[in-house]
Amino acid sequence: MAQFPVWDPFVRLFHWSLALLFAANALVIDPDTLLHSTLGYVITLLIVLRLIWGLIGSPCARFSSFPISPSAALKQLRDISLSRRFAHRGHSPLGAFMIYNLLISILGLGLSGYLITLSGGAGFAWAEDLHEGLAAWTQFSIVLHIAAVFFESKRIRVNLVRAMFTGIKEIPRHRARD
Amino acid sequence: MTDPAKPLVLVLLIAAQTLCAVVFLGDIIADFFGNAEHEPEGSHTYIEALATFALIAAIAVEIRILIWLLRRKAHLEQALSTAQNAVQEVIDTELDSWNLTPAERDVAMFLIKGLSTSEIADMRGSAEGTVKAQLNAIYRKSGCGSRTELMSALVDTLMGQRVRPGTAVQG
Numbered sequence: 001m002a003q004f005p006v007w008d009p010f011v012r013l014f015h016w017s018l019a020l021l022f023a024a025n026a027l028v029i030d031p032d033t034l035l036h037s038t039l040g041y042v043i044t045l046l047i048v049l050r051l052i053w054g055l056i057g058s059p060c061a062r063f064s065s066f067p068i069s070p071s072a073a074l075k076q077l078r079d080i081s082l083s084r085r086f087a088h089r090g091h092s093p094l095g096a097f098m099i100y101n102l103l104i105s106i107l108g109l110g111l112s113g114y115l116i117t118l119s120g121g122a123g124f125a126w127a128e129d130l131h132e133g134l135a136a137w138t139q140f141s142i143v144l145h146i147a148a149v150f151f152e153s154k155r156i157r158v159n160l161v162r163a164m165f166t167g168i169k170e171i172p173r174h175r176a177r178d
Numbered sequence: 179m180t181d182p183a184k185p186l187v188l189v190l191l192i193a194a195q196t197l198c199a200v201v202f203l204g205d206i207i208a209d210f211f212g213n214a215e216h217e218p219e220g221s222h223t224y225i226e227a228l229a230t231f232a233l234i235a236a237i238a239v240e241i242r243i244l245i246w247l248l249r250r251k252a253h254l255e256q257a258l259s260t261a262q263n264a265v266q267e268v269i270d271t272e273l274d275s276w277n278l279t280p281a282e283r284d285v286a287m288f289l290i291k292g293l294s295t296s297e298i299a300d301m302r303g304s305a306e307g308t309v310k311a312q313l314n315a316i317y318r319k320s321g322c323g324s325r326t327e328l329m330s331a332l333v334d335t336l337m338g339q340r341v342r343p344g345t346a347v348q349g
Contacts, residue, residue: 074185074248079303081248083281086303136204137197175303 002176004089007167008058014050015164018043022106026139037117044110047103060090068100069093080155086177087156089169095152098145105138185251188244195237202230249280253287268336276319285312289325290332 007015025039054063072093079086091099112134115127153160156175163169209223254266269290273283281302288298295313299306322328 070186070189074189077185077189077244078248078252081245081280082252082284082302083279084284084302084304133201137200140200172305174299174305177303 001170002173004169004171005167006060006090006169007164008061010053011061012164012167014046018046026135037113040110040113047107066091066096068096073097085156085175087158087171087175088177101141105134109134185244185247188240192237192240195233199230199233199237206230269332272332272335278319282312282316285309286316
């Protein structure tokens with residue numbers, strides 16, 4: 001069993017605070033309140049910081065370590081279909097797609113939310129439609145994300161949830177893939 | 179013309195239909211539990227729900243096809259000639275009749291290609307012990323005692339010397 005330090009403290013803090021704030025804003029807090037828009041700005045700021053960290057952060061946090069690659073994603077799908085158990089050290093290719101999807105969707109939520117506050121409740125009906133559509137899409141994506149994390153944890157036998165707390169992935173040597 | 183049954187094409191199709199399904203599903207949830215702003219749509223909602231579930235069922239079928247396609251293509255990457263495809267087809271039919279799991283089938287393909295136990299473990303990211311257990315399952319299910327016997331069985335089938343299970347005597 002080899003231990004790979006993959007998620008730096010910033011990535012972990014970002015991940016869990018984003019999860020917490022998004023859940024609060026989407027499920028609990030009334031959208032018409034000031035608290036909703038304030039948390040929205042905090043979330044947007046978090047995303048912007050993550051984007052910067054993607055350029056200057058630790059190796060596994062950098063965008064260059066998880067490019068959008070359909071061929072690598074297909075390779076991972078093939079591994080799944082053949083019950084091959086390779087585990088990726090950092091983000092898996094399919095995981096990368098989900099990350100970019102979430103980053104862009106949540107950034108879009110922040111921007112469309114800002115547009116709604118500009119109009120002061122009147123006009124900008126399209127911004128509200130966009131905001132609601134993105135909210136539905138992001139919630140669906142998060143459900144898929146969580147399902148995929150449990151599915152992959154079981155498939156490659158690496159506890160991915162624990163790795164997001166400790167920052168360390170424990171992977172048997174013969175199974176690790178970059 | 180490119181083959182429409184390419185995995186990537188299928189993945190894009192599944193992604194597009196999933197997007198639609200999410201939109202429709204969101205709409206239905208809003209209709210059923212929705213606020214009073216929208217007037218109730220009555221039985222129209224049920225028809226929408228039915229159509230959406232049909233779409234989701236179609237997506238599930240497409241995912242099955244994708245998995246099948248990926249498994250099939252995994253060992254066909256270098257097979258370009260008609261002869262190679264024909265050989266692959268015979269091997270596929272033979273393996274089908276053994277009822278192997280996807281993992282065992284993958285191991286069996288590497289076995290036929292002449293890889294050693296440790297090489298197969300490398301190719302699959304498994305421990306050698308796992309591969310050995312899978313090899314034993316393959317021998318047990320195929321009724322062959324060794325790799326040599328298994329290869330002979332395949333060559334026999336290729337040469338038409340042996341009646342394949344399931345294709346017994348035809349008129």
